[in-house]
Amino acid sequence: MDAQVSPITITRHGAVAVVHIDHAPVNALSRGVRQGLLDAVRSLDADVSVSALVLSGGPGRFIAGADLKEMALPPDAPFLPEVVGAIDACTKPVVAALDGAALGGGCEIALACDLRLGSAKALVGLTETRLGIIPGAGGTQRLVRLVGVAQAIALVCEGRVLKAGEALAVGLIDAVVEGDLLTEAIARAPAVAKRRLAALPVPVGDPAEEAAAAAKALKGARGVPAIAEAIRVITASKDADFASGLALERAAFLALRESPEAKALRHLFLAEREAVKVPGLEGAKARSVSSAAVIGAGTMGAGIAVALLDAGYPVILVERDDEAAQAGVARIDALYSRQVKSGRIDEAHKAERLARLLPASDYAALADADLIVEAAFEDMGVKTDIFRRLDGVAKQGAVLATNTSYLDLEAIAAATSRPEDVVGLHFFAPANIMKLLEVVKATHTAPDVLATALALAKRMGKQPVVAGNCDGFIGNRIYAVYRRHAEYLVEDGASPEQVDAALEAFGFAMGIFAVSDMSGLDIAYAMRKRRAATRDPAERYVSIADMLVETGRLGRKTNGGWYAYDANGNRTSDPAVTQIIAEARAAKGIQPRSFTHEQIQLRLLAVMANEGAKELAEGIALRASDIDLAFVNGYGFPRLKGGPMHAAEALGLPTILTEIKAAHATGGAGSDTAPLLAQLVAEGRAFADWQKASAPKGGNT
Numbered sequence: 001m002d003a004q005v006s007p008i009t010i011t012r013h014g015a016v017a018v019v020h021i022d023h024a025p026v027n028a029l030s031r032g033v034r035q036g037l038l039d040a041v042r043s044l045d046a047d048v049s050v051s052a053l054v055l056s057g058g059p060g061r062f063i064a065g066a067d068l069k070e071m072a073l074p075p076d077a078p079f080l081p082e083v084v085g086a087i088d089a090c091t092k093p094v095v096a097a098l099d100g101a102a103l104g105g106g107c108e109i110a111l112a113c114d115l116r117l118g119s120a121k122a123l124v125g126l127t128e129t130r131l132g133i134i135p136g137a138g139g140t141q142r143l144v145r146l147v148g149v150a151q152a153i154a155l156v157c158e159g160r161v162l163k164a165g166e167a168l169a170v171g172l173i174d175a176v177v178e179g180d181l182l183t184e185a186i187a188r189a190p191a192v193a194k195r196r197l198a199a200l201p202v203p204v205g206d207p208a209e210e211a212a213a214a215a216k217a218l219k220g221a222r223g224v225p226a227i228a229e230a231i232r233v234i235t236a237s238k239d240a241d242f243a244s245g246l247a248l249e250r251a252a253f254l255a256l257r258e259s260p261e262a263k264a265l266r267h268l269f270l271a272e273r274e275a276v277k278v279p280g281l282e283g284a285k286a287r288s289v290s291s292a293a294v295i296g297a298g299t300m301g302a303g304i305a306v307a308l309l310d311a312g313y314p315v316i317l318v319e320r321d322d323e324a325a326q327a328g329v330a331r332i333d334a335l336y337s338r339q340v341k342s343g344r345i346d347e348a349h350k351a352e353r354l355a356r357l358l359p360a361s362d363y364a365a366l367a368d369a370d371l372i373v374e375a376a377f378e379d380m381g382v383k384t385d386i387f388r389r390l391d392g393v394a395k396q397g398a399v400l401a402t403n404t405s406y407l408d409l410e411a412i413a414a415a416t417s418r419p420e421d422v423v424g425l426h427f428f429a430p431a432n433i434m435k436l437l438e439v440v441k442a443t444h445t446a447p448d449v450l451a452t453a454l455a456l457a458k459r460m461g462k463q464p465v466v467a468g469n470c471d472g473f474i475g476n477r478i479y480a481v482y483r484r485h486a487e488y489l490v491e492d493g494a495s496p497e498q499v500d501a502a503l504e505a506f507g508f509a510m511g512i513f514a515v516s517d518m519s520g521l522d523i524a525y526a527m528r529k530r531r532a533a534t535r536d537p538a539e540r541y542v543s544i545a546d547m548l549v550e551t552g553r554l555g556r557k558t559n560g561g562w563y564a565y566d567a568n569g570n571r572t573s574d575p576a577v578t579q580i581i582a583e584a585r586a587a588k589g590i591q592p593r594s595f596t597h598e599q600i601q602l603r604l605l606a607v608m609a610n611e612g613a614k615e616l617a618e619g620i621a622l623r624a625s626d627i628d629l630a631f632v633n634g635y636g637f638p639r640l641k642g643g644p645m646h647a648a649e650a651l652g653l654p655t656i657l658t659e660i661k662a663a664h665a666t667g668g669a670g671s672d673t674a675p676l677l678a679q680l681v682a683e684g685r686a687f688a689d690w691q692k693a694s695a696p697k698g699g700n701t
């Protein structure tokens with residue numbers, strides 16, 4: 001944007017002045033918008049020829065919220081409360097014309113107006129708690145006067161976005177306009193009376209209902225401090241006048257804004273928007289996909305088929321024979337039945353989705369598919385054979401994807417005569433639920449194939465992260481180092497329970513050993529055996545997991561792995577495991593030592609960030625924030641910590657570097673310091689600074 005051109009312009013329609021906000025793409029409340037709005041409202045209030053104001057964000061927009069990029073910079077006046085205060089104090093009626101998103105600060109501005117008109121496209125809500133903060137410009141205090149305490153708690157704590165009809169039903173907007181919104185707003189404005197929400201009393205509500213709303217919100221808070229603060233500030237409105245409520249809200253907002261949780265959530269919000277910007281894709285147009293196919297209907301294939309059906313595609317499901325195909329259909333049926341049982345969908349939805357599923361055992365059925373996702377066994381021979389066959393049956397231009405977790409994408413692509421059409425689509429289990437989709441690029445993957453994968457992710461509601469081809473791609477490669485070091489800690493003296501407790505105290509829903517038990521110890525075991533011949537002998541190897549598998553402990557499915565499980569599925573420590581661990585230590589002459597939670601957390605965070613730094617330097621990950629997104633959306637890393645790279649930076653890269661040197665001494669080969677980490681520490685720089693400096697020319701990172 002040209003610094004000289006204000007994003008705010010004014011047009012006159014008789015005595016009505018329209019204040020137009022035009023700050024692409026979403027009219028975020030950056031400094032220029034705040035200043036322009038403030039100047040416009042003050043000057044129009046003083047202009048005797050003006051009788052009423054209309055605020056318009058243009059077609060399809062209003063104001064989508066704060067400018068999060070500015071939040072990382074020193075605060076710059078005018079601040080939002082001043083802008084909202086000027087609208088509130090305006091002596092002339094102000095009409096908000098909401099033709100799109102009026103969220104966060106945009107909703108606070110709308111609430112300061114005297115009339116809120118929405119089109120069918122209006123989206124309204126105080127969404128701040130999603131970013132770990134609360135509204136800071138009177139949003140809670142005005143909303144509570146409009147909808148009451150219980151409803152305000154529910155709306156603010158859930159950060160709910162209301163569509164036009166819902167917003168009308170709760171009273172957040174006054175009318176939904178069918179025709180042209182701006183024309184209608186201009187026509188109505190002269191007759192609108194002043195209606196300052198600030199001057200209204202807080203409606204008297206049912207205390208039991210209010211307590212229930214607060215209890216429900218706290219239950220869903222997942223450690224987000226903003227939830228308790230929102231409840232406190234909204235509830236206080238009952239006993240405080242508007243000005244005191246405003247002061248209370250502002251103080252809470254300012255404190256929360258600087259909290260590590262809010263910084264982490266802001267980081268992830270921006271990371272999501274960055275992740276889809278991929279250098280080299282400028283101008284690439286996604287191929288059209290109107291039908292999809294899945295090869296292999298096991299655990300992953302069934303979940304992927306559900307994700308594709310849910311996204312509206314007809315899905316061809318190819319298995320080895322008719323019996324296996326029918327077993328696949330039964331698996332998909334069962335996944336939908338579970339959703340019906342939990343009330344997520346009804347029988348009619350289930351039937352509609354299953355009607356779009358076409359099972360087959362003949363590859364000829366794939367001839368018309370625009371997108372084919374292979375999810376057969378994790379075996380190079382099986383996969384190259386499938387891709388060779390696809391070469392003969394798939395139509396020209398079809399996207400050929402593989403869900404491989406670890407195998408070399410280049411080798412799979414080379415099995416076809418069209419490597420440019422091949423891409424990795426690495427879904428996570430359960431594939432219909434987990435948000436992460438690693439999109440893996442091989443040397444020859446065409447830009448429009450990558451663009452198709454990103455478009456597909458969007459349609460499926462998944463978070464894509466683009467990865468380069470290497471063993472384990474972005475996520476599993478880091479996870480492997482993380483797991484190895486968790487096992488070193490156990491061999492050196494920590495118990496699996498203690499490692500898991502430290503991880504859970506850090507914010508993981510489940511520790512790494514509990515997760516291993518849930519996914520099954522046999523898969524990783526098979527992989528270790530496969531790699532045994534090529535493993536660097538200088539890498540420390542812990543055989544406890546092998547010993548568990550060899551004694552028949554495969555995890556939850558055998559009723560025991562790293563833990564024992566009671567009839568209710570609760571985990572307990574198992575003396576048999578303690579014995580195996582003691583034997584492993586004794587065999588290596590290790591004297592067990594003790595670890596604090598903090599030491600465990602630091603060690604595991606450091607090795608993750610270190611491996612992430614190696615991926616960045618190699619170009620496997622485009623940016624540190626992509627790694628964060630992968631771990632938060634695919635591996636249960638706590639959102640409130642912002643991902644491993646963000647958490648490492650928040651702790652301080654020098655601390656991480658010192659820790660990684662100790663980790664190297666413990667783990668040997670494969671745990672050495674990432675040169676990029678050492679470089680950043682030496683130069684006092686952050687991952688993001690390095691990325692900016694090293695972004696490819698013409699790239700849009």
Ligand code: NAD
Nearest residue numbers: 296297298299300301319320375376377378403404405429
């Ligand atoms: P699975 O054993 O449950 O299912 C594989 C299915 O593929 C079986 O039903 C089998 O009959 C079918 N199949 C095998 N060869 C075939 C062929 N030539 N044609 C048609 N169908 C064939 O395995 P899974 O756990 O679903 O894993 C599938 C793929 O997904 C693997 O590459 C795996 O690495 C990857 N993956 C698995 C997970 C996970 O957590 N399980 C996560 C991400 C990726």
